[in-house]
Amino acid sequence: EELRRTLTAMPKAELHIHIEGSLEPELIFELAQRNGVSLPYPSVEALRQAYAFSDLQSFLDIYYAGASVLLTEQDFYDMTAAYLQRAAADNVRHAELFFDPQTHTARGIAIETVINGIWRACQDSPVSASLILCFLRHLSEEEAIATLEDAIPYRDKFIGVGLDSSEVGHPPEKFARVFERARNLGLHLVAHAGEEGPPAYIESALDVLNVERIDHGVRCLEDPALVARLVREHMALTVCPLSNIKLRVFDVMGQHNLRRLLDAGLAVTVNSDDPAYFGGYVNDNYLAAFEALPLDASHARQLARNSFNAAFLEPEQKRAWL
Ligand code: ES4
């Protein structure tokens, strides 16, 4: 119970949260009503019942359907403000939020509407917050490049780019040119790799995309040479325990490799990924992992320290929170 208090009360950064994945069923229904969008579910309860996933793709199908209620700048603002308020309650001091502009521009929403709504909520936030624009890897690199060019007028409103959606069959190499362009724009670079995909995808995210953090990365333990390199390069992994269970990356939390990742000396962080879909916000992720695994207060402090160290913040700002 003292450990529980340590986990919930400690200041932390959240570095892997898809803002569209924070959309709770109640807010989906409220926005659907407000916008006259019809949903293929009769009630909040029926929608929540549909949150039983067998893998990443089965989740993504319902996640993209949920995002279809977002139409106006106010909708994006309300979604983001709700998450940031919830994060503050978990003693998150700083959050780096992924957003997926292509999920919205494909429905005819202007990128300006998406970015301005999310960004304005970050400005009004009770916690420090910055944005990372993600490319959908199931779409083409040409579409990713067009999205980045579209976003250039809002260059000062996001700090980096990432790569998400269906991993297997869409290796980092597919996005070499768009990441090179983002690098030349001075943007930070991250990518999902080694969630469902093999360790080779983690390696090519480093070598081909030049990423500064790996999102998930849990499959790195299958390749000891890769682990040695990740440790040597102090490469952070943004691990999402509840996500990994819900998407069947591990069968049960007792099988999660979080403790083994820490023991290997990796710069692991704990995050929520898509909290509305996976059963909890960041503190729920810490609590579930610490309940099922042999982890103690020193691991808790290490994870919180790692979260600030891996954040895209000024060293001075990190020291203030560490
Ligand atoms: C995601 Cl868990 C996960 N993996 C890949 N892409 C995503 N987008 C939202 N959640």
Ligand code: ZN
């Ligand atoms: Zn993710």
